[in-house]
Amino acid sequence: MKNKGLITTTIIFFIIVNTSYYWKGKLDFYAFPTFLILFILFLVLNIALIRQIYFAFKDKFKDKKRIVTIGLLITVLTLTFLKPFGFINFEKFxxxxxxxxxxxxxxxxxxxxxxxxxxxxxxxxxxxxxxxxxxxxxxxxxxxxxxxxxxxxxxxxxxxxxxxxxxxxxxxxxxxxxxxxxxxxxxxxxxxxxxxxxxx
The missing domain is CATH 2.40.128 (Lipocalin)
Incomplete structure (x- = not known):
């Protein structure tokens, strides 16, 4: 994936995960395949992160856009790992x-x-x-x-x-x-x- 497409995918993934409180109850039997797809996407983004880090070392971190992409991926993947159903507890509101x-x-x-x-x-x-x-x-x-x-x-x-x-x-x-x-x-x-x- 190009950096632009990777950034867009990462942001969309982050939004979907962190708004699951509002849509997961409407899925019924589609819930399991939906969460399976999100899990696969999580793994794909991890692979993309490793790939971006490899190329960053290869070009000695000269590409600033790549560094931003790596930072975004690390943030999103870490938050998703720690809070897989979103880091905001909407029920508190x-x-x-x-x-x-x-x-x-x-x-x-x-x-x-x-x-x-x-x-x-x-x-x-x-x-x-x-x-x-x-x-x-x-x-x-x-x-x-x-x-x-x-x-x-x-x-x-x-x-x-x-x-x-x-x-x-x-x-x-x-x-x-x-x-x-x-x-x-x-x-x-x-x-x-x-x-x-x-x-x-």
């Missing part, structure tokens, strides 16, 4: 989490539900892909009702309401689970372990 519940399934699959202080919620499901459902919630008595639901890619339905109950087979009353139900006819529910609870 959102409303405070007042409840977090999660459940790990087979093959490393994970479901995480977060209730925000501003009455918004997010539900992320990671399993050979990633989907994110968003909406609002309201609390009436001991029940959490989900409203204005925006289903994630590939999702067909979401839960209608949820309740917090003590975990079975636990003597310590501080351990709870969030049981979510798709309708009033749903008698089984879907349980998530509560790891943060600051609900009033």
């Amino acid at each position: 959102e409303a405070k989490n007042i409840l977090i519940a999660e459940r790990e399934g087979v093959a490393g699959c994970m479901t995480t539900l977060k209730l925000k202080e501003n009455n918004e919620f997010t539900a992320k499901s990671v399993c050979f892909g990633m989907t994110e459902t968003k909406g609002n919630y309201k609390i009436k008595n001991d029940t959490i009702y989900f409203e204005n639901i925006k289903l994630g890619r590939g999702e067909k339905e979401f839960y209608e309401f949820a309740v917090i109950k003590p975990l079975k087979f636990q003597n310590d009353i501080k351990h709870f689970e969030l049981l979510s139900y798709k309708s009033k006819k749903d008698t089984i529910g879907h349980g998530l372990k509560v790891i943060l609870n600051e609900l009033k």
Whole structure:
């Protein structure tokens, strides 16, 4: 790659990685191939860096543009290695989490539900892909009702309401689970372990 094309590719790669917070939840089953492509591109940029350093030594660092390219590559690749999902935690700019519940399934699959202080919620499901459902919630008595639901890619339905109950087979009353139900006819529910609870 020419230096100009290499610089452009490096900058685009950096932007994509550091804005993943906003787009990774919309990929569903495209998430894995997308991250695989980004990983391959990361390796390609490392090879390009080694090549640029070789030519820099060869011309005794006389090419200033090449030195700038090397500096850019080292910065981007180092930041990506240290913070592969972006060095800015965009969630800090959102409303405070007042409840977090999660459940790990087979093959490393994970479901995480977060209730925000501003009455918004997010539900992320990671399993050979990633989907994110968003909406609002309201609390009436001991029940959490989900409203204005925006289903994630590939999702067909979401839960209608949820309740917090003590975990079975636990003597310590501080351990709870969030049981979510798709309708009033749903008698089984879907349980998530509560790891943060600051609900009033």
